[in-house]
Amino acid sequence: xxxxxxxxxxxxxxxxxxxxxxxxxxxxxxxxxxxxxxxxxxxxxxxxxxxxxxxxxxxxxxxxxxxxxxxxxxxxxxxxxxxxxxxxxxxxxxxxxxxxxxxxxxxxxxxxxxxxxxxxxxxxxxxxxxxxxxxxxxxxxxxxxxxxxxxxxxxxxxxxxxxxxxxxxxxxxxxxxxxxxxxxxxxxxxxxxxxxxxxxxxxxxxxxxxxxxxxxxxxxxxxxxxxxxxxxxx
Ligand SMILES: Nc1nc2c(ncn2[C@@H]2O[C@H](COP(=O)(O)OP(=O)(O)O)[C@@H](O)[C@H]2O)c(=O)[nH]1
Ligand SMILES: [Mg+2]
Numbered sequence: 001x002x003x004x005x006x007x008x009x010x011x012x013x014x015x016x017x018x019x020x021x022x023x024x025x026x027x028x029x030x031x032x033x034x035x036x037x038x039x040x041x042x043x044x045x046x047x048x049x050x051x052x053x054x055x056x057x058x059x060x061x062x063x064x065x066x067x068x069x070x071x072x073x074x075x076x077x078x079x080x081x082x083x084x085x086x087x088x089x090x091x092x093x094x095x096x097x098x099x100x101x102x103x104x105x106x107x108x109x110x111x112x113x114x115x116x117x118x119x120x121x122x123x124x125x126x127x128x129x130x131x132x133x134x135x136x137x138x139x140x141x142x143x144x145x146x147x148x149x150x151x152x153x154x155x156x157x158x159x160x161x162x163x164x165x166x167x168x169x170x171x172x173x174x175x176x177x178x179x180x181x182x183x184x185x186x187x188x189x190x191x192x193x194x195x196x197x198x199x200x201x202x203x204x205x206x207x208x209x210x211x212x213x214x215x216x217x218x219x220x221x222x223x224x225x226x227x228x229x230x231x232x233x234x
Pocket of ligand 1: 059060061062063064065066067068111178179180181182207208209210211
């Protein structure tokens, strides 16, 4: 797979997706489906420097991150790639791009806050994650997975503090409220309002893999963020 700074496969389309166009989701989901395992690294310094928009997925363990990535990419093997022995505490990168032309990257960061992990490993991981979130140059967007039944945990709050300066400088930020099927409609509305206040200007979406809620919206948003030039031209 070759890298390219602009996405020629999509650039050839005459209409680019916008948030209200239902065909946008079809394009966005087709693009996400191209995700392929690219590389894995225990620390930022071992990741390849890339000149393509990177979208990082973060969240506490069990928040539903793997399920969400599998659902968005319509692939079961992807989260499996991140579960291989030795990779669970790594940053795993997946290449995206139509017709074999890579035009963006998904980064799956290890889940945090799992009680059984030794304290020393927790601290090491927080360091790796903070380093990645603060200094990864091509980082374009952060997607934080949050189970709305638990709300933001202490580690989620630390993460929000770490990324705030970059979000203020234009880094895109999305909170996905996972497992929305576990909430009633009114609970969903409430969870959405609360998180909109906490997300510091970021986007918030309800999501359910089982009820297939929020998939089109999230896919379209990620596509737009990864293809700002085409989006503006449309
Ligand atoms: N009801 C429901 N359960 C979900 C959903 N997404 C994930 N789960 C469940 O939540 C648990 C954790 O999911 P997983 O994707 O492994 O979380 P991760 O640790 O953040 O990668 C699993 O038992 C999933 O089946 C969802 O949309 N609805
Ligand atoms: Mg997982």
